[in-house]
Amino acid sequence: MDLATVLLLHKSSFIVGAICFFYVRWRSGATPGLGVLAVGFSLLAIASTLAGLDERLHMSDNARTFWSFSLGANGYGLMAVGLYGLSRRHSSLRDWWPMLLPVTLTLSAAITPWYVDNGLRASVFNGNAAILLALSGLVIARDFFQERLTARFGLSAAIFVATSLSALVVLGFTFPNDAPLPPRYAFFLLIICHFAVALFVLVLVQERAEEKLTRLANTDMLTGVPNRQHFFSSLPKSLGPGDAFVLIDIDFFKSVNDRFGHDRGDIVLVDVARTIARSIPPSSVFGRLGGEEFSLFVRGETEASAFALAEQIREAVNTLDLVFEGKQVSTTVSAGVALWEANLTEQDIQKRADQALYSAKNNGRNRVELFTGIGLTDSSPAPERRLARAG
Structure with a gap:
């Protein structure tokens, strides 16, 4: 393949990437890193264009070579900055430190015309790349542990292959007789990697958007805890010994709305939901069923431990200190607990937990009731006595 065709493909890979990044950023809003990536790819496209022009540009060869080198080197720097922001999902001035290398190279080229040596310039340019x-590939791969999206594998792989090819180009110019791959072949493969990087960046943005939609669909918008749909879809397909349901309901919630308004009632819902979420094991399935009612599913429990967990939640909610319009608001919950028994379905256990909750409400609220194999535990207003009976 002749040099003109290779340069055309090289320039096209960056132009396509820049257009895609600008378009996606325009459609998706201020996605961190995309704008910087688009500018970086644009500079690389301009640099590649300058490299393929001749004296018709009305610019001296030295000037054309300098601008081609400096724009390309800084284009790779902006690519790194953009990938940092994209991976970390936020823009920060600290992410701009990769620009130190290309800026330093640009200043050195402006002071001393070492760049006129084709072999030296190509080696430095590709070494910078x-x-x-x-560095970009390491950040993309490392952040997988914070955001487990499969597109990160493809993007980091494309970046690391491009890293290897750029290194091979350096070797090819430094040791022309011993290079494992001629520079022109490595350069051509590098073009394919540029397309791959652009592709996987777009896939990453798409996967991130889909994950956000899924998260929104499964999250209660007010409290931030899982919603009813997510709770029931997260339950295991089959139940067994030790599986327990806990239904939790805020006591006298309607009176809070009536006395202080629904906005203060929302504050109570949020605080109670977060308190419950902090009080349960990480392996629990938890969600807001609707209104002031929450549900909890746990495995590996006994009657005593399930009751103790519900009691722990009740006591944690009791510690909430809410003041509305200068008045202390006492927030309490009632809970009903039921465990799986042979031949019971999921609906049967939930019905038993609901019956236990109903009993807790009727017996004075701010209490926990356990549904045993023979019915409900004998109720008592003292938590210590209730826990002893549960055991």
Whole structure:
């Protein structure tokens, strides 16, 4: 393949990437990193265009070579900055430190015309690219543990392959007789990697948007805890010994809305939901069923431990200190607990937990009731006595 065709493909890979990044950023809003990536790809496209022009540009060869080198080197720097922001999902001035290398190279080229040596310029340019690409790939791969999206594998792989190819180009110019791959072949493969990087960046943005929609669909918008749909869809397909349901209801919630308004009632809902979420094991399935009612599913429990967990939740909610319009508001919950028994379905256990909750409401509220195999536990207003009976 002739040089003109290779340069055309090289320029096209960056133009396509820049257009895609600008478009997606325009459609999706201020996605961190996309704008910087688009500018970086644009600079690389301009640099590639300058490299393919001749004296018809009305610019001296030295000037054309300098601007081609400096724009390309800084384009790779902006690519690294953009990938940092994209991976971390936020923009920060600290992410701009990769620009130190290309800016330093640009200043050195402006002071001393070492760049006129084609071999030296190509080695430095691709060495700069290899370093910046390697740093970007490490960040993309490392952040997988904070955001487990499969597109990160493809993006980091494309970046690391591009890193290796840029390094091979450096070797090819430094040791022309011993290079494992001629620079022109490595350069051509590098073009494919540029397309792959652009592709996987777009896939990452799409996967992130889909994950956000899924999270919104499964989250109660007011309290931030899982909603009814997510709670029931997260339950295991089959139940067994030790599986327990806990239904929790805020006491006298309607009176809070009537006395202080629904906005204060929302504050109570949020505080209670967060308190419950902090009080339960990480393996629990928890959600807001609707209104002031919440549900909890746990495994590996006994009657005593399930009751103790519900009691722990009740006591944690009791510690909430809410003051509306200068008045202390006492927030309490009632809870009903039921465990799986042979031949019971999921609906049967939930019905038993609901019956236990109903009993807790009738017996004075701010209490926990356990549904045993022979019915409800004998109620008592003293938590210590209730816990002893549960055991």
